[in-house]
Amino acid sequence: MQALYAQLLVGLINGSFYALLSLGLAVIFGMLNIINFAHGALYMMGAFCAYFLLNLAGIGYWWALIIAPIVVGIFGMILERTMLQWLAGLDHLYGLLLTFGIALIVQGVFQNYFGSSGLPYAIPDYPQIGDWRGLQGGINLGFMFLPIYRGWVVIFSLVVCLATWFLIEKTQLGAYLRAATENPTLVRAFGINVPRMITLTYGLGVGLAALAGVLSAPINQVRPLMGADLIIVVFAVVVIGGMGSIMGSIITGFALGVIEGLTKYFYPEASNTVVFVLMVLVLLVKPTGLTGRAA
């Protein structure tokens, strides 16, 4: 039973990555009607950005949490301005193809310069207060040894997810966003710069991916292909949850992380496939996804 609690907690950690990434996808999809295939590559860029900040500029983890999403977000906005916006009015599938191409380019370039085995990034060891050495070390919870960093990831991503939800569902800005999704012409008539709003939204979604990247840098090796396989799982998460609602994608993300964690305990052989199997089941029972409207 103790081991079970441990696996549940571990699952929650993975779930926070799924939630952050599928949230970013949902935000972008809601506004641009584009499935951002480059999401995995941008997640990877976030991790690399943290690495560069530390090794080239001596800027540590805490600042990287703020700077990397901004830098990568700006990169995303440039992509939107220079490429994606020309696809407005075309079939949505072109957006998928374009972002797939961008993902190939970004991953290929990083692989050329940084090889494929990856780069190290340590868990931050500051601020040091008494016995605490930043987020290093762990706490014995009785039923498991919880690395502090993992606990931090869960709490922090939960906060970020909820903040994003609040921003979009409860604020004035969010109201504009949602309105612009429903009827861009009308919103434009109110004097709101819709194209700029689209750019900012894409930047926000990309920033969330980069943030997930920074969070994962101390856990995983910083590798050019770290996002390539992950993004496919996140796609499945998105299909299960449906992209209709922000809260829906957050909850599905965390829930699937937990289910995957349980699979790792009870039947580890299937832990890579369980999300896909669930996707199939959901499609058979409720084709629109758990929270979704019809596409």
Place this chain on the structure above:
Amino acid sequence: MSALTDDTLPVTPRAMRDEMIVFALMAVLLGLVPLTGIYPFFVMQALCFALLACAFNLLIGYGGLLSFGHAMFLGTAGYCTAHALKVWGVTPEVGILVGVAGAAALSVVTGFISIRRQGIYFSMITLALSQLLFFIYLQAPFTHGEDGIQGIPQGYLFGIFNLAKPTVLYYVVLAGFLAGFLLIYRTINSPFGEVLKSIRENEQRAISLGYKTDQYKLLAFILSGTLAGFAGSLKVFVAQNASLTDVHWTMSGEIVLMTLVGGLGTIFGPVVGAFVIIAMQQYLAGFGQWVTVIQGVIFVACVLTFRRGVVGEIAHFFRRSL
């Protein structure tokens, strides 16, 4: 929302005559390849991928369904054929049958699941399904994991044609390609193909006209998957191995790229695209690291400036459907 393919060009009897002329020209040119000294294995490989891209194109170009998991049919048929040839020791024609049957069975199941959603969701579902299959094949003992099935005997087709001879193998692959191509061409111009196109244009309207659109889409999916499987079976004889790369998502991406470069929804586009991409892979092999980047650049360039693809642009220029 404008459609993925350019349908402004009229399909007239004259256009169909032109298409048959181009087809005959293509068949003759390909038939002459072994006499020219061009390396036949390169062309054989390209032919397999050309058929694969044509099968994929049937779904996207005429059904409006972008499958991002077509590698699963290629790989499944490859594994089935390879296993049948090597372990069961069957003859080549039976091996091909086993492979095609395997791909057909898979396409029935995956088609049933994935046509439940349209548009981007359909793409994501097919991608996820192919990833699921990748993991299954990775763990299944009969595929030998990363080692793949190696050293597959080529044997005698129908007991007469010795497939170990490059020239014989070449003509067998060419015949397979041409047959598959004609079948697809026939399908597109059949009443079935017309219904498919009308579903792509406006599914609601097709439904209100009394068509069971899901059945049409499923049938198109099965046909496409089965033909992709046929390409995979042929490829086993050329490469003499079956490996995980054929089920990986990067392969699905390459199939999309080939069709996109050649021209979505054009009849000859996928063939041209396959030759371009395969040639690029072979001749850029010396460049090493830049292959993926170049592929990405082509993707981006095609989507931004060159959406009709090579053949689509030519067709548009001459105002003929090709």
Place this chain on the structure above:
Amino acid sequence: MKHRISALFLGTALALAAGSGAMAQDKTVKIGVLTDNSGLYSDLGGAGSTLAAQMAMEDSGLAAKGWKIDIVSADHQNKPDIATTIARQWIDVEKVDIFMDVLNSGVALAVNNLVKEKNAIMINTGAATSDLTNAQCSPNTIHWVYDTYMLANSTGQALVKAGGDTWYFLTADYAFGHALERDTTAVVVKSGGKVIGGVKHPLNSSDFSSFLLQAQASKAKIIGMANAGGDTTNTIKQAAEFGIVAGGQKLAGLLLFITDVHSLGLKVAQGLNFTETFYWDLNDGTRAFSKRFSERMKNKAMPSMVQAGVYSGLVHYFKTIDAMGGNPHDGAKVVAKMKELPTDDALFGKGTIRADGRKIHPAYLFEVKKPAESKGPWDYYKLIGTTPGEQAFRPLSESACPLVKK
């Protein structure tokens, strides 16, 4: 295009040589380095393997004796079908005599078949599968550097001897991982140790925490990692996070390379045990070569054992064809001669090549240094044990290779 012209030229030269009845003195050789230039293993082989081949050619002094040696290289992109198409074209059109490197087991086995069919040569320095010299052995292939059996054998034996008598396995769930676990288990049990459990994880998992928790709970002294590449490095990194090494358990890598340690950094990798057959800082010979090598590498990297193997293998190949007086363009014949001659080079020392194509040399068990012990970049290993070549590899008595006479 350039390739084709030179191939044509070569073809004419060959025809002329044949016409004058001087085949035995044909002194042209073409070497093909078929490697992963862009993917997962590009740090291990890639451009470094081509450089190693270049250096072997320059060091051989054959040019001065009238030999004409060409090196071509290509990226097989880790795809067996691309690899076979390139290899076939190399043999048929470019007249490549010998394939070097050929990383990735799937690719290696595919090329192995082709090379045998076409009577060329492969000196494989990159692939892990021990099938190359077992069930799939060929009179045209030599497996130079390492294989899974040796890694399992050397690491398992040495660690049990050092007191690590209880094992728990983290195994990648596919043929390769299963084989590593099976072979290591056999050795551990034979040496008097015990395997108390294990868990199979899917390939390319990004998160190992739940598996590590199970390993931690098992209280085994050694956690054997029967996986490779990114899976291994992520396991190691996350094991550090969960305080596994600090808690007294030891991690044993069953397939790890110096490039992995380099990418992990000593802080995370310290205390790790694993086997390699080459390390740049082993002796004067390896140091001298590695220094020259590193100076010519783009990122100043030290050679991996795969790259060192390319050099060493070619040194022996050159010695053999020089002794034969010319290139007979007959792969099986050259390989047979290579098996007759003893091997000796600065990197792997003295050795032999067995009938099954297995190159025999000592295997070294290393432990990764603590950051404080390291004197500079690439100073990573402490040598803690050596297994003599005769004991390190699969004994011929257990071999399923048809070339071995019993």
